[in-house]
Amino acid sequence: MSATAKPSADALADRRARAKAWFEDLRDRICLAFEALEDAADPALYPGEAGRFERTPWTRGDGGEDLGGGVMGMMHGRLFEKVGVHVSTVFGAFSPEFAARVRGAETDPRFYATGVSLIAHMRNPHVPAVHMNTRFITTTQSWFGGGMDLNPTQDYQRDKSFEDSVLFHQAAKAACDAHDPAYYSRFTDWCDEYFWLKHRQELRGTGGIFYDHLDTGDHDADFAFTRDVGEAFVKAYPQIVRTRMDTPWSDDDREEQLVRRGRYAEFNLLYDRGTKFGLETGGNINSILSSMPPHARWP
Amino acid sequence: MSATAKPSADALADRRARAKAWFEDLRDRICLAFEALEDAADPALYPGEAGRFERTPWTRGDGGEDLGGGVMGMMHGRLFEKVGVHVSTVFGAFSPEFAARVRGAETDPRFYATGVSLIAHMRNPHVPAVHMNTRFITTTQSWFGGGMDLNPTQDYQRDKSFEDSVLFHQAAKAACDAHDPAYYSRFTDWCDEYFWLKHRQELRGTGGIFYDHLDTGDHDADFAFTRDVGEAFVKAYPQIVRTRMDTPWSDDDREEQLVRRGRYAEFNLLYDRGTKFGLETGGNINSILSSMPPHARWP
Numbered sequence: 001m002s003a004t005a006k007p008s009a010d011a012l013a014d015r016r017a018r019a020k021a022w023f024e025d026l027r028d029r030i031c032l033a034f035e036a037l038e039d040a041a042d043p044a045l046y047p048g049e050a051g052r053f054e055r056t057p058w059t060r061g062d063g064g065e066d067l068g069g070g071v072m073g074m075m076h077g078r079l080f081e082k083v084g085v086h087v088s089t090v091f092g093a094f095s096p097e098f099a100a101r102v103r104g105a106e107t108d109p110r111f112y113a114t115g116v117s118l119i120a121h122m123r124n125p126h127v128p129a130v131h132m133n134t135r136f137i138t139t140t141q142s143w144f145g146g147g148m149d150l151n152p153t154q155d156y157q158r159d160k161s162f163e164d165s166v167l168f169h170q171a172a173k174a175a176c177d178a179h180d181p182a183y184y185s186r187f188t189d190w191c192d193e194y195f196w197l198k199h200r201q202e203l204r205g206t207g208g209i210f211y212d213h214l215d216t217g218d219h220d221a222d223f224a225f226t227r228d229v230g231e232a233f234v235k236a237y238p239q240i241v242r243t244r245m246d247t248p249w250s251d252d253d254r255e256e257q258l259v260r261r262g263r264y265a266e267f268n269l270l271y272d273r274g275t276k277f278g279l280e281t282g283g284n285i286n287s288i289l290s291s292m293p294p295h296a297r298w299p
Numbered sequence: 300m301s302a303t304a305k306p307s308a309d310a311l312a313d314r315r316a317r318a319k320a321w322f323e324d325l326r327d328r329i330c331l332a333f334e335a336l337e338d339a340a341d342p343a344l345y346p347g348e349a350g351r352f353e354r355t356p357w358t359r360g361d362g363g364e365d366l367g368g369g370v371m372g373m374m375h376g377r378l379f380e381k382v383g384v385h386v387s388t389v390f391g392a393f394s395p396e397f398a399a400r401v402r403g404a405e406t407d408p409r410f411y412a413t414g415v416s417l418i419a420h421m422r423n424p425h426v427p428a429v430h431m432n433t434r435f436i437t438t439t440q441s442w443f444g445g446g447m448d449l450n451p452t453q454d455y456q457r458d459k460s461f462e463d464s465v466l467f468h469q470a471a472k473a474a475c476d477a478h479d480p481a482y483y484s485r486f487t488d489w490c491d492e493y494f495w496l497k498h499r500q501e502l503r504g505t506g507g508i509f510y511d512h513l514d515t516g517d518h519d520a521d522f523a524f525t526r527d528v529g530e531a532f533v534k535a536y537p538q539i540v541r542t543r544m545d546t547p548w549s550d551d552d553r554e555e556q557l558v559r560r561g562r563y564a565e566f567n568l569l570y571d572r573g574t575k576f577g578l579e580t581g582g583n584i585n586s587i588l589s590s591m592p593p594h595a596r597w598p
Contacts, residue, residue, distance in 0.1 A: 082597075109376070114330060199579075200584060258594075264596075265568070266568060266588075269564070269569050270568050285498060289565075289597065292561065292597035293597060294596060294597060295597050296561075296564075296594075296596075296597075297593065297594055298588065298595075299383075299591060299593060
């Protein structure tokens, strides 16, 4: 994709501030939606108190220079067994080795990255797990990236033709189609390519969309697309949760869920670029590994 | 270490056969010792039937050319929640990319590797998990490698001065000292260096010994040392199990165990060279990942 004409410093600062504000607003709305689902959960299936998000701010670096940081948002609820919705806004300079591998950082290692990331592991095995992330990154270039993918834990749901996946993909496709008729096809293929467990020759979930380095030359359009991905998530996922949350489950269903979560853990530790990057560069361990499943099985 | 003078083809075949036979004999003795512990487990703490090993042979490749294989031995018992004791003897030619990274295979990719490997995850959180592996590898060179390391799951045991670790290290040291006064110091440091979770800046367990490329020029001595490592394991670990197996445990102890097992899973997937090699080269997934914990937690 063609590079955006270089914006003025003021325009760039404005773009960063607007992206950051939007990711934080999306985080707030998602947390409210998830807490409302916690409240709505049937006590017969989900005993105990409805969960609430706890937010923990963190800063990058040793506290000297301001290198940014973020806010971890975690909920250990009755319906949401473990869910993290995090925002982070970090900046500074990449290490020389890393700068060489990042677009636009080869000659100038300074960067700014702001984003929201989310992973939900649900108590009910019939409610799929989900992952979503959107981000805005600037080096000497700037781009958006992100995506959303659905991760059912039960074999009968692990097919793109299953209604939850159909609904999820339809929402993602609508967000794509509003911006470019080529986006959905490209980004859903990219998702399947990325979330692939090579050693098992299987997909992690039933897909969705994944995109990176989105820089069409029209910043406002790219930002609007990224917002629409967030809106698609807010529209689709709570609806899927509501549809499935009243389905009772058996010990066998739970067992299947825990084994499937083991595969999720395998993906994160063996392949996920964000996890590997965070661990290799001494990021916030708690935040990076907050996506790991609360319980997993390798029978 | 100096390379062994090149043996004749007959001598090499004899070395391979004797190593293979010994690893299989060690496997048999370990399995019997573990099954005896299963039988001896107090039914008040360990309800249900005593477990027995199930052996599953597998072959490498597509069934055309003989590329060797192995026997997975798994027990899901009442005391041994999940234990694998595997032997494998594989041969053929490394891929060009891999051959370039293996000692003595740079100019001739043919190899032969025979070994035994073991990981035990115990039901009782007060009984440490353990890992042991010994192997004999030949390319244009030949060497032994392996080691044994203890993995307590409770913080009060996770110190080298705790009596189980003292006993385990003493057994390893005795095996080392009988062969070379420098071995223990070198191999126990190597163990701590290898089983290091860099992202958490912590050791996986309380160590033991780890060695590789052992080729002193005296094959019989190197083989005798490797046998003594196996004997040290057979002597030390069942004794530790017997000492701890009657200690009752609480839900909190179990929780601590499951969280610690999460770290074990992190090590295997992020760092373990054997796991990574096996997955990257299309090995037997079930066998490679049989070391993963039966239950793990990331709270």
